[in-house]
Amino acid sequence: MKKLIMSCFLIAAVSFCKAQETAEFKKVTYPTGYTEQLNVVYAKVGDWEGKMDLYLAPQEKGPSPIVINIHGGGFNKGSKESQTGFNTFFKNGYSVANIAYRLVQVAPAPAAVQDVRCALIYLIKNAKSLNIDPNRIVIMGGSAGGHLALMGGLLGNDTKFDNNCPGVKDVKVAAIIDKYGITHVGNWKSRSATWWLGERSNDQAFIQSVSPLYQVKKNSPPVFIVHGDADPVVPYQQSVDLKNKLxxxxxxxxxxxxxxxxxxxxxxxxxSEVNKAIIDFLKELGIHK
Incomplete structure (x- = not known):
């Protein structure tokens, strides 16, 4: 039965990848004065290249805050090209790094977490040349992307998933934006979770190591959470549990x-209310004026 389920996943994955090849996405539009750098390689693992699209604020205004955006898709689908809604951030002077990461078809957990950490570390290392402020990095995602944003930010200086991108002593973010993300992978009763965990789907210690709920510390960065209370995919309780832990x-x-x-x-x-609340939260933290 387990082999049959995996075979179904793989058939679906091939079909999805073919659809991705032919899909057309809207181009990100940004204000006058912004510049773009597309498909910047932030990490290499074997034959795989981790790429990000950068939309950089005008240099004359000094180092800008930046939002790292992480797409969702249950760790098995989705792409950075599907993400275009950054106008709220552009209007407030933020640069944006829109990242891709390894889906389970390429590598199971913790690969996606490793990639997000590498993207964060790349931006910290290259902050000066990119004209971004390493003390004003916001990491954001929805669904599986919300999980990865939480992991990337909550790990802080815990380097257990940084083996592909060592060399930064102080890894931190100023805030995390979690949109209906998975906070405890073991409690997320989904075939996507089982597939992503792979051979370690019954390893409770490993499951905790890739679950944001277990990464919260007293010095963790501020977190904004949004979740619909009728969510049929990621239970609302996942965010309630995170709120209680924070x-x-x-x-x-x-x-x-x-x-x-x-x-x-x-x-x-x-x-619109959510976008305003996020911006107000970041403003209250002093990340932008």
Whole structure:
């Protein structure tokens, strides 16, 4: 049965990859004065290249804050090219790094976490040449991307997943934006979780090591959480548990519930409220004026 399930996953994966090749995505639009650097290689693992698209704020305004954006897709689908909604950040002077990472078809857990950490470390190492402020890095994602944003930021100076990109002593982010992310992989009853964990799907110590809930510390960065309470994909309780853990450890956070909200499917007016709340949260932290 297990082999049959894996075979079905692989057939679906091949079909998805073919669809990805022919899919057309909107180009990211940005204000006058911004510049773009597309498909910048931030890491290499074997034959795989980790790439990011950079949208950089005008240099004359000095080093800018930056948002690292991580797409979702259950660790088995999605692409950076599908992500285009950065206008709220551009309007507030942020640069954006929109990243790709290894899906499970390429490598199972913890590969995606390793890649996110490498992207973060790349930006810290190259902050000066990219004209970004390493003390004002925000990491953000939705669903599986929310999980990866949490892992990337909450790990801090824990280097256990940094073996592909060593060399930075102080790895930190100024804030994490978690949109309906998975916080405890073991409690996420999904075939995607089983596939991503692979041969370690029953290894409780490993599962905890890749679950954001277990990375929260007293000195963790501030976290903004948003989740619809009718989410059929990632249970709302996952965010409730994270909120409780952050409160227990005294970590600054804001939890925004979207009543009746499904998995990232919020009404337009609620999406506007969420975007405003995120910007207000970051402004309150002093990340932008």
């Amino acid at each position: 409160d227990e450890m005294g970590v600054k956070n804001k939890f925004m519930t979207v009543p009746g909200g499904e998995h990232g499917k919020f009404p337009a007016d609620k999406n």
